[in-house]
Amino acid sequence: ARKSLCHQVLRGLWLGGCAALENGCAELRRRGVRHVVSVISAEKRRLPDFIRKHLHIMADDKEEAAAGLRSRFKEVCRFIDAALEESRGGVFVHCGAGISRAPTAVTAYVMWKLGIPAAAALQLVRTA
Template sequence: MNTQPTEGMNEDQLRDLIQGPGDIEWRYEMRRECQQILPGLLLGPFQVSKNLEVLQSMGVTHIVCIRDAKEAFSVKPRFPDHFQYLTLDVEDSEEQNLIRLFPGARQFIDQAIAQGGRVLVHCNGGISLSPAFVVMFVMQHYRLSWEDALHYVQNRRYCISPNGGFLTQIKEYESIYKATHAVAAYPQQQQQRVVSRRKREDDEEEDEPRYEAKRPTLSDSTGNPEDAMQT
C-alpha cells in the first residue's frame, strides 16, 4: 500500500481524517467485534478470528495473529485452509521490542491489500498488542505524528490502550519512519539535481559562439603558398 501523505491537507481535513466517522456510538460489546481502521485493514480481538462465517462475511483474506507466547496453545490460526496467516509471538510487557517485529507485519499487510485482500490484525483482547502494530502502520501510511495516529485508531476502536512500553516505542517509531522516508527521497532528489545541472550545462554550451577551424597552409617568406610548395 502506498503512503498517503497529509502534508497537503488543511487543519479541518486533517481533523476530519483523524476523528473518522462521527455517527458511530461506541458500545461496550463492540470490544468483542472488529473495526475497520483503513480500507482493507481491520482490528479486533481473537474472538473474531474464531468465527469462520463472520470472517468470510467481512471479506477477510489475511490474518495477522499476534499473541503472547504463553497463549500459543489457544490463540492460534484456526482456518489455515481459508486464510493466509502471519503469526507473531510476543509478550504483552513493557520490555517487548515491537519495532523489530513491525517491518515484517507491515510488509504482510501491504502485500495483502495491494492484492485486493482484507487483513484482520488481532491479539487476544485487541486492546494493547495488536493496536500498537496498527498505530505504527497508520502513522507511516498517512505520515502522521504518533499522537495523531493513536487518536486515529482510538476513534475507530475506542477500547484500545497500548501499555506504557508500547507507547514509548510508538513515539520512537515516528522518528524512525520519518528518517527512512527522508533517506528514500534523498537519491531521487540527488538525481533530479544531476539532471538539472546537466541540462544547464548543455544550455550554456549551446549559447557559446562556435568557430570553424581553418586548415593550415604552407607559405614562404613572401606569403605565397604556391611558391612554398615548390622545391
C-alpha cells in the first residue's frame, strides 16, 4: 500500500509534509482541503486556486526556532478554527517532512480546541 501523504487528526484537519503539495495538490483536492498552514523555512509558495486561504509561518526545524513557532500558536489555532467553522473544506497543516513543526502546531490546536493536556493531544496526533 502506498504511504498516505496526509493523515486526518480531527474531522477536517489533516497533517503531513510538503509531498502532499506536489502534482497540483491533487492529494489535498481529493480530501476536500481548502485551507493550508505551512510551517516551513522556505518562502511562501503559490498554491492552486481551490486553496482559499494559506497561512505561511517561516520556521526552521532547529530547536532554537521553537520559540518563534510557539509565539504563533494563537494565530495558527484561530486560523484552523475559523477555517473549519466557515467552510465545508478541510485544513492541511504541513512542514517539510510532517514529523516536527506541523505536528507541534497541530498538537497546540488540539490542546486548545479540546481543552486536553499536552500528552493526550500528542497521543491523538501521533495515532492519526
